[in-house]
Amino acid sequence: MPKRFVAIWFRHLITDWLIIRKPELLHQPFILAAPDHGRMMITAASAAAQAQGIFVGMVLADARAIVPALQVFNDKPGLAEQLLKALCKWCIRYTPVAATDLPDGLILDASGCAHLWGGEQPYLQEIITRLKAFGYHVRVAIADTIGTAWAVARYGRVTCIIKSGEQATALLPLPPAALRLEPDLLERLQKLGLYQVCSFINMPRSALRRRFGQALLGRMDQALGREEEVIDPLLPIPPYQERLPCLEPILTATGIEIALQRLLETLCSRLQQKGKGLRTAVLKAYRVDGKIEQVEIGTNRASHNTRHLFKLFENKIPTIEPALGIELFILEAPHVEDVSPQQETLWTGGCGLESITLAQLTDRLAGKTGAHSIRRYLPVQHYWPERSITPTASMLEKPATPWRTDHPRPMQLLREPEPVEVSAPIPDYPPMLFTYKGKLHYIKKADGPERIEREWWLEEGPHRDYYAVEDQDGRRYWLFRSGHYDVNKPHCWYIHGFFA
Amino acid sequence: MSATKKEIISQLQKELLLLQGFKPTLNAAVHAGLEPVEAAFPNAVFPTGAVHEFLSEAAEQAAATGGFIAGLLAPLMQQGRVCIWISAARTLFPPALAAFGVTPDQIIFVDLQRERDVLWAMEEALKCEGLAAVVGEMRDISFTASRRLQLAVEQSRVTGFILRHQPRDLNANACVARWRVTPLHSEPGDNMPGIGFPRWRITLLKVRNGKPGEWPLEWAQGRFNVITENIALQPPADVRKIG
Incomplete structure (x- = not known):
């Protein structure tokens, strides 16, 4: 499933908040200002003030000169962050993974969430109407990457839903500022006449890096989905990790087993509550002398069965060297998957390919000998x-x-066909006798030929004419002649297998 | 009086068998056409939930053994049950099993590096309840190791097959039966040209509580047939039958 991200942009975050608190300010020019280098700088201006030519970053005295009736409020540092945090918490109703995006936005990881509202259109509509009802002016967009959602929310003109995989087309007409670039970089792009993303996105990467640095390429890759971008969610997802500090350093295998058992029990009960199972688990043992011993297991199928996982670890416990003692155990499950609860078998009919007992057996075998052997x-x-x-x-x-x-196929197939000495009466007829490993076999019965062509689109070479033959003792062989009969090439007969 | 004695003796024999690990199998697999061979076993039932041993010297014999085992596996692997084939040097060609009624993708092949691991893997697999069978290819097996396998199958009721290719010493072990399969001349019948259905000479060298014996056997149309005509007297054909 592709990831989907929603970017929410609060167009007038602080002024909207002030209007909510003081409704009489609606349609009135007012600003927030903060002291900076001994003068008052405007940090936020209401829509009415902006309409009269006041912008953020103006000195308060200049603004007063333009609009004498301007109302001024003191801006508290960190106000925007506080507001965004509160809004982010409120947005957890839409997705569990929500993050603030300073100075004036939110990012929601909406993967697999939108269908609960009946699709992406109603999902976004719901967010907009609810926030509007509070009094916030917002613009939202949804896309596969954070970068594209951010860009479209702020600069998009056509649609706020970017379909999966269409980031590039959505970005093309937008200005470079949509890529979240630094102001000096934007200025340089502007100077060179690159007013749209489409005018430079297809330039050679080496040229872009030389002129504008890695930052531009990084932002482009993030927006296009070539590079993964992580958000820092407000409510962090707790990792599947358990720790067990020991009062006394542990030296014995029994001690390690007890520690492992305890860790597995707590981890598995956590996994079970969430309906998850682990695919890989790492046990780290922190030794007194500062070294870390670690063993790793993997399962074929997500599992939260304590007994099974313990058995997998049990084979590896002897490889842990306690040396002077182990003072801390950490059990991690880096790879976790959903477990579909299986119905208990009503009768013990047997174990098919899907059964859990078989999965546990293959896990045990793979744990000792490597997964490639099964x-x-x-x-x-x-x-x-x-x-x-x-x-x-x-x-x-x-x-x-x-x-x-x-077609008959031999029970034993040689890894490589082995050459045999034959004497055949006439071409395209099974041989009368052949010598294999110094032993002479007189052929009494034979079937064939079965011509098998080498698949020319895979490899080149001669075809094979296979014969199933039976010798004087009733032993059955699979012989073939490589290529056509040729007087000049006598040695082209091979044995390839033994029939049952 | 003698009738009651016979009853008592047969009763005692059954109890002895139980003590020796011969549990009556509830859902015994039906091997069609194998009845004369099965008669050599106690209770005249092919013992599932036990470990069988197969000897082979040449590759041709190994192939014949593979065919016979495939025929034995087919009824065991009904209803999608899984078989595990453990080997350190496997030459078995899975598509050939299809001709003996076995679905080759129901077999899980475990290819290991060392023979020591084969024994360990086989014991682990035999402990897994519900498997159809476990086949292990190993050259030699000690008495202790075979005893461990026997104890595992008594719990899980899984059938085990040990394929011993070119065994070094034929010591006594705890396997329920020791077999040897050698290929025999096939007979297409009606003077037809070509090769007929596969035929083998099945030799039961050792059977626990049973009678060893020897049977010529043919696999045809999805079942075993014990050949009744005298093979030994049949002269090797002078004419080459080429089809």
Whole structure:
């Protein structure tokens, strides 16, 4: 699922707040000012004041000269941050991951949230109307990246919903300021006549870096989704991590086991409450001498089963060297997934590929020998024997094509076909006898040939004519002749397998 | 009087079997056509939930053993049950199993580096209840190791097959049966050309509480057939039958 972010821009955050508190100020020119270098600077101006030519960053005395009836309020430092924090908390109703975006915005991680309001359009509408009812003028936008949502909320003219993957088209007509750039960088772009994102977004990256520095490229990548941007949510998501400090340094395997058991119990009960299971877990043991010992396990399927996870760790406990003692254990679950609660089996009919007991067994085997050693095979639509099956590590993958039984295939297949000495009566006829590993085999019965072409779009080479043969003792072999019969090339017969 | 004695003796024999780890299987797999071979086992039932041992010397024998085991696995792997095949040097070609009624993607192959790990993995797998079977390829197995496997299957009722290719010493072990499968001449029948259905000579070298024996067997049309005509007297065909 792609990530979706909502950017909310409060157009007149502080003045709106003041109007809410003092409704009589509505439609009146007023400003907030703060002392700066011995004079009063305007930090926020109401819409009515702005209409008369007063802007943020003006000196108060100049503004008074323009509008004598200007009302002035003192600006408290940190007011915007306080307001945004309160609004951010209020926005948690829309998503659990909400962050403030100073000086005048909020960022909501709306991935998987909008459908609860019936889609993105009603979701945004709801946010706008509720905030408007409070008295805040806002603009919102939703996009795949924070950068694009931010840009469209502030500078967008067409639509506030940017469809997944359409960041670039949405950004093209916007001014460079939409990329959240520093003022001096913006000035330089302006000087060079780059008034729109489209005029420089397709320039070579090396040229852009040389002229404008990495900052511009970083912001572009963030907006386009090439680089991940993290937000600092107001309510941090607690990581799945448990700590266990020890009063006395732990030296024995039994002690480590007890510690591990306790950590697993608390972690698993937490996971269970959230309906999650862990895919990887790391146990870190902080030793007295300052070194950190760590062991890691992985599971094929998300699990919060204490006993199973303990068994996986149990094999690795001997690798932990306590040395002078371990004083702190930390158990982390860096990779966590949702667990679908499985119905308990009503009867113990057996264990299919989906069963949990099998997943636990493969976890144990993979924990000792490595995950690459466990595989299943699925049929592929290739006649070439070496390519007719493909290994898969997944237990749930279903074969896309049925297994073929129309041509005989040997029970044992040699890794590489081995050359054999044959004598064949006439071309395109099975051989009369062949020598394999110094032993002579007289062929009594034979089937074939089954011609299998090498797939030219994969590799080049001669075709193979396969024969199933049975010798004087009833042993059955799979022989083939590589390529056409050729008088000049006598050694082109191979043995490739043994039939049951 | 003699009738009651016989009853008592058979009763006692059954109790002895129970003590020796022969639990009556509830849902025994039906191996069609294998009845004469099954008669060699106690209660005349192919023992599932036990460990069987297969010997092979040459690659041709290993292939024949693979075919016979595939035929045994097919009824065990009904209803999507999973088989685990553990090996350190596997040459088995999975598509061939399809001809013996086994769905090859229901088999999980565990390919290990060392033979020592095969034993460990096999024991772990045999402890896992609900599996259809576990096949392990290893050259040698000590008595203690086989005893551990036997104890594991008594708990879980999983059937285990040990394939011993070129065994170094044939010591006694706790496996329920020791088999050898050698390929036999196939017979296409009706003087048809080509190769017929696979035929093997099944030799039961050792059976716990049973009678060892030897049977010629054919796998045809999804079932075993014990061949009744005398194979030994049949002269090797002089004519090459080429199809």
